[in-house]
Amino acid sequence: MISKSGQSLNKRPPCSTACDLSLAHGPAMAMRMDFADYEAEADPHQHPQGQLILALHGAVTCTAESGVWIVPPDCGLWVPGGVPHSNQVTPNARLTYLFVEPGAATLPDECCTLSVSPMLREMIHRLADLPEQDGGDAHVERLMRVMLDELALMPRQRLELPVSNHPKIALIARALLANPSDRRTLGQWAEHVAVSERTLKRLMIEKTGLSFGRWRRQLHLVIALRELAGGATVQKVAGDLGYESTTAFIVMFTKALGTTPSRYLAGAQQP
Structure with a gap:
């Protein structure tokens, strides 16, 4: 059910199931x-x-x-x-x-x-x-x-986190999305998913288009944007992502997006 006013008959947001807007006039x-x-x-x-x-x-x-x-x-x-x-x-x-x-x-x-x-x-x-x-x-x-x-x-x-249905990559993605502060190296992850480090390195690039290091930084960026926009402080996000200091997190964020977290999200605080 879709209502232009945003009202719904239950706690599910509109479009939580298949939607049909065919009754809406115009494109x-x-x-x-x-x-x-x-x-x-x-x-x-x-x-x-x-x-x-x-x-x-x-x-x-x-x-x-x-x-x-x-x-x-x-x-x-x-x-x-x-x-x-x-x-x-x-x-x-x-x-x-x-x-x-x-x-x-x-x-x-x-x-x-x-x-x-x-x-x-x-x-x-x-x-x-x-x-x-x-x-x-x-x-x-x-x-x-x-x-x-x-x-x-x-x-x-380019602000997405590429994922793959390959079982090895999917396992790592689920683990890091659940615990983004996990700092295991590529070699340690390779041992965890029972492949060689060389094979996992090749799979990451083949299935996601990114090296493991760049992919994990992109994961951190996606999570950081979500949590900061949700009201979390920069200090809390830095800690939750496993950074040794808030400054290190800000440096990563600024290199990726060209500005600090507070300045980047200032545009989101609209009435």
């Missing part, structure tokens, strides 16, 4: 969601429409077959129609969803993080604030068309 529909009244994690689901997720406050982590994504400030997560995925949100999350009908815009055919310009963000919020339409409103149709044209121009950002 797109936007809605705002405050997750204080919903469970923190949605069941795996899919819908025929593509979905762009914007975070007004807090954070959402999306898991699909090919990776794990965090929705950071100034970006949106694009999930193509028909792709099974699940979302985990922080209790303070306030999100905007944009659903796009198949074929309505030229958008990626895989999950990805897209930059979202201030103008595009405001257009999506404007659409979410409009009352439900009966169709045929020329102004709304023009707004949707320009909005979708702008969305198709947005550049991609």
Whole structure:
């Protein structure tokens, strides 16, 4: 069940199961969601429409077959129609969803993080604030068309954690997602999953496109963005990720994203 006002008959957020927006008129529909009244994690689901997720406050982590994504400030997560995925949100999350009908815009055919310009963000919020339409409103149709044209121009950002269904890689991913402070070396992980270090090194690059060191740093970055947006302090996140000092964590974060954690997340603290 989907409601433009964000109301639901139970504690499951909208789109926690298969969704059908076919009754919505036009090529797109936007809605705002405050997750204080919903469970923190949605069941795996899919819908025929593509979905762009914007975070007004807090954070959402999306898991699909090919990776794990965090929705950071100034970006949106694009999930193509028909792709099974699940979302985990922080209790303070306030999100905007944009659903796009198949074929309505030229958008990626895989999950990805897209930059979202201030103008595009405001257009999506404007659409979410409009009352439900009966169709045929020329102004709304023009707004949707320009909005979708702008969305198709947005550049991609590399803020996902690539994952694999290979049993050795999946085992390591599950362990580190559950305990990101685990500092075992590649050789120690190879012994743990019963392969040679050389074989595991090759598998990591082959299945994820990253070396083990770069993959673990990307995992830390994804977790850090989620926890910081959820209200955790920089000091706590640094400790939870196993860094020897807060400074070491800030250095890693700044090298990856070009700015400090506090400055990067300042854009997420919107009313």
